[in-house]
Amino acid sequence: MHHNKQIAIILSDTLQSTGLQSMLIDYFPPVEISHYPTFEALSTSGNDTFDYYFTNSTLFVLNADFFLPRRSKTMVLIDGTEGEGGLSTTNHITIKAPKEIIIEQLEQLFAGDSSCYPGENNKDLSIRETDVLQLIVKGSTNKEIADKLNISLNTVLTHRKNITTKLGIKTVSGLTFYAIMNGIISGDEIEL
Template sequence: MYTMRIAVITPHTLMNLGLKHLFQRYFDVTPALYNRADGFFNDTPEQFDAYILQPDLLVAYSDFFLPRKSKIMLLTTHCETATETFAPALPVHENEEAMLERIERFIEQLDRQSENLNHDLSPRETEVLKLVAKGFMNKEIADQLNISINTVLSHRKNLTAKLGIKTVSGLSFYAMMNGYISDIDNK
């Protein structure tokens, strides 16, 4: 059985412990707790399926968190409309029942995403997706991966079929939003 890996990153020890208690008691998940961002980033941050953090941390480390926005729940002092449109909010002043409902919806969303995220991409299709998203042309992808251009075209055709995305910009956006690449690098 797969256990979801969640990181809770706040400077507030009591908040961290309270969230850990809620996750353990109601969702049978033990989140990793971090009081400092440097501790989190020194501990292989890519390993987590979800991140619970405050908006200021999201802003400070946007290069890491923005590509993973679909895996983020923001801790807020109240439910702010702007925050809620970016990521699910977890207002810290809500009662326990309301918090549990929000957490449950977040976990259900993560489950749906994990079912849809992979789309059964092969490792080679994933490599091609990353290179397409970084702006490489078919010939450059073929050279980089030591495969023929026809094989690259076949992988791109498979990506289009599996993801339902036909454009380079669409594939790039998909790759960024799903954590395949952290930003669009120059070659």
């Protein structure tokens, strides 16, 4: 199967787009790349024949209905300094990483080594931990979670500790991204 990879880059940052395009052309030929500065530009193009999509976490979350069904062929560019530890469960490029690491991350995407399939990582979380995670990403405090689930505050804290240990994610933004990527919660349910 030696056809050109059809790639859509949806990034408003021209420098990131150009750098990514250059790396893809240099290290992963043959490729045909279309650049869209906004998600709306991609939508209005009417072109949905892409093999791969590259975007940032903000656009991914805002357009989760589009990207979630395509998550195995979507690459999310992350800063890497934001403490988003759990993003290893998604296809991502750490933009501040050395070139060798970025190339490795791209190779994993193109080889189909995505570890992000619906429910695969949820098996580590109990049903109650999943309930707690949903409430955390919706912005509930520990006390509110305890009240809503009829459990003690100490139990909530224990569940939170278990969630962060199992997933390796310590920030609420990282947990939110994990929950959206794994279908635990939809982007519409999150208060901004």
